[in-house]
Amino acid sequence: MQAHNPFPIKNINTHLTEIKDYFKIAVSVDCVIFGFDGNVLKVLLIKSDLAQYKNKWSLLGDIVRPDEELDAAAYRVLRERTGLENVYMEQVHTFGALNRHPAGRVITVAYYSLVNIHHVQLKVSDFGLHWHAVKDLKQMAFDHKLILDTCVKRLQDRIIEHPVGFNLLPKKFSLRELQNLYEAILGVKFDRRNFRKKFLSLGLIEDLNEVENDVKHRPAKLYRFNEKALLKNTRFVHVNGNG
Amino acid sequence: MQAHNPFPIKNINTHLTEIKDYFKIAVSVDCVIFGFDGNVLKVLLIKSDLAQYKNKWSLLGDIVRPDEELDAAAYRVLRERTGLENVYMEQVHTFGALNRHPAGRVITVAYYSLVNIHHVQLKVSDFGLHWHAVKDLKQMAFDHKLILDTCVKRLQDRIIEHPVGFNLLPKKFSLRELQNLYEAILGVKFDRRNFRKKFLSLGLIEDLNEVENDVKHRPAKLYRFNEKALLKNTRFVHVNGNG
DNA sequence: ACAAAAGTGTTAGATTTACACCCATGA
DNA sequence: TCATGGGTGTAAATCTAACACTTTTGT
Numbered sequence: 370m371q372a373h374n375p376f377p378i379k380n381i382n383t384h385l386t387e388i389k390d391y392f393k394i395a396v397s398v399d400c401v402i403f404g405f406d407g408n409v410l411k412v413l414l415i416k417s418d419l420a421q422y423k424n425k426w427s428l429l430g431d432i433v434r435p436d437e438e439l440d441a442a443a444y445r446v447l448r449e450r451t452g453l454e455n456v457y458m459e460q461v462h463t464f465g466a467l468n469r470h471p472a473g474r475v476i477t478v479a480y481y482s483l484v485n486i487h488h489v490q491l492k493v494s495d496f497g498l499h500w501h502a503v504k505d506l507k508q509m510a511f512d513h514k515l516i517l518d519t520c521v522k523r524l525q526d527r528i529i530e531h532p533v534g535f536n537l538l539p540k541k542f543s544l545r546e547l548q549n550l551y552e553a554i555l556g557v558k559f560d561r562r563n564f565r566k567k568f569l570s571l572g573l574i575e576d577l578n579e580v581e582n583d584v585k586h587r588p589a590k591l592y593r594f595n596e597k598a599l600l601k602n603t604r605f606v607h608v609n610g611n612g
Numbered sequence: 613m614q615a616h617n618p619f620p621i622k623n624i625n626t627h628l629t630e631i632k633d634y635f636k637i638a639v640s641v642d643c644v645i646f647g648f649d650g651n652v653l654k655v656l657l658i659k660s661d662l663a664q665y666k667n668k669w670s671l672l673g674d675i676v677r678p679d680e681e682l683d684a685a686a687y688r689v690l691r692e693r694t695g696l697e698n699v700y701m702e703q704v705h706t707f708g709a710l711n712r713h714p715a716g717r718v719i720t721v722a723y724y725s726l727v728n729i730h731h732v733q734l735k736v737s738d739f740g741l742h743w744h745a746v747k748d749l750k751q752m753a754f755d756h757k758l759i760l761d762t763c764v765k766r767l768q769d770r771i772i773e774h775p776v777g778f779n780l781l782p783k784k785f786s787l788r789e790l791q792n793l794y795e796a797i798l799g800v801k802f803d804r805r806n807f808r809k810k811f812l813s814l815g816l817i818e819d820l821n822e823v824e825n826d827v828k829h830r831p832a833k834l835y836r837f838n839e840k841a842l843l844k845n846t847r848f849v850h851v852n853g854n855g
Numbered sequence: 856a857c858a859a860a861a862g863t864g865t866t867a868g869a870t871t872t873a874c875a876c877c878c879a880t881g882a
Numbered sequence: 883t884c885a886t887g888g889g890t891g892t893a894a895a896t897c898t899a900a901c902a903c904t905t906t907t908g909t
Binding site: 543544545561562565566584585586587588589590 | 885886887888889890891
């Protein structure tokens with residue numbers, strides 16, 4: 370799945386000193402790559418090898434090339450790190466604090482993307498690359514905690530109004546998995562009956578007439594996302610206060 | 613209100629040739645400055661004097677200086693053009709298409725801001741500066757129509773969930789003005805009784821026990837925004853389809 | 856008295872919320 | 883037969899949507 374790439378993979382956040390003298394302002398992209406393991410929301414991070422941020426975790430990012438579109442740069446980072454293409458991605462915010470990068474003025478455009486965590490094969494050479502539970506992350510390199518928090522907030526806003534969560538799930542999933550996903554992202558608990566009723570009534574999911582295998586209890590029915598579903602102008606779920 | 617500014621006011625979009633040789637990628641900000649005249653949503657634009665965009669209208673923007681925060685650059689543009697400070701402003705999206713600027717690679721961070729249109733005193737030297745009805749704009753210079761459309765969409769999303777519209781109104785306003793504002797931004801009509809009931813029940817506005825002057829009909833009561841109102845997790849208005 | 860816009864209440868329908876028991880499977 | 887999680891329905895409360903007449907002011 371890894372496309373051939375004539376440029377060596379460098380992380381803007383670990384190999385940046387060379388740009389200092391060439392650009393007054395450098396532009397980078399940083400990708401918040403979300404995955405879901407069935408229970409908690411995870412994010413793909415790399416260990417910073419900048420001395421200053423020794424042992425801190427960093428988002429995946431890179432300099433935007435002068436002849437490269439912004440979105441293309443973000444997709445390139447994603448492809449180089451995960452081998453994935455055609456995944457859901459959204460630009461979120463641009464961070465440009467003067468002191469955000471020790472190597473000089475770097476303005477970074479932050480994206481988040483939603484991938485199926487099981488489709489990502491981490492390569493041996495990427496031994497610094499790991500999935501982290503979002504809610505366990507306290508500190509990160511650079512301003513990456515701020516970027517992550519901003520992207521989590523955006524994902525929360527988005528998933529309440531728009532059915533993007535399916536990108537984090539396997540093609541076939543149970544209602545329990547779907548509910549776990551919403552609860553993990555939004556940090557709330559839903560009533561099981563109401564949650565199911567809501568999704569089924571929206572016509573967003575389609576019963577596959579299949580059931581789970583290899584579970585030690587009554588197997589759940591499997592569904593898939595119905596791409597043809599018309600989006601009514603309604604919220605998917607309602608979140609009340611106790612987030 | 614105009615702060616002293618040691619730099620001459622230049623519009624990134626009209627005086628950019630000098631940067632071409634210095635930066636591989638230049639970063640700019642563009643401001644979508646919204647105002648409301650009581651009936652329609654307006655945006656403050658300047659006439660492009662770039663030959664290529666002769667007679668096209670352009671957003672207000674400028675290069676971000678190497679030692680300047682992004683938000684500071686946007687506030688600077690706003691201050692230089694309107695004399696206003698401390699206005700509502702939100703970063704929306706960053707546009708970086710390769711060919712978006714004829715002078716070279718310029719990535720621009722778009723902001724929108726909400727100002728009281730009557731507080732903006734256009735200076736004589738700004739004869740190219742005008743308020744335009746948003747819905748009448750068909751073409752603009754550069755990719756500015758795309759940027760405007762993106763900011764309008766963001767404003768629509770925001771005003772449905774968050775009481776930002778007050779920034780476009782005078783301190784004292786009638787419920788009719790408030791409703792006109794929502795209708796102008798969202799492009800829908802609301803039932804007057806339901807709209808009033810909704811806002812009054814939210815506790816967002818405070819009755820001033822004053823009425824309009826100089827109207828040739830029954831004067832409306834005046835209200836002000838209640839800053840202390842607790843935001844319930846509810847939509848302010850509901851928009852159904854016919855937008 | 857007329858014109859123009861302000862102000863006001865009720866009801867039906869839809870949506871949300873709260874809540875508890877039986878079912879299917881593997882061990 | 884037990885443990886585990888899957889699957890289901892109903893009723894109360896809240897919210898939304900539809901709808902028309904009276905009041906106040908200036909002319």
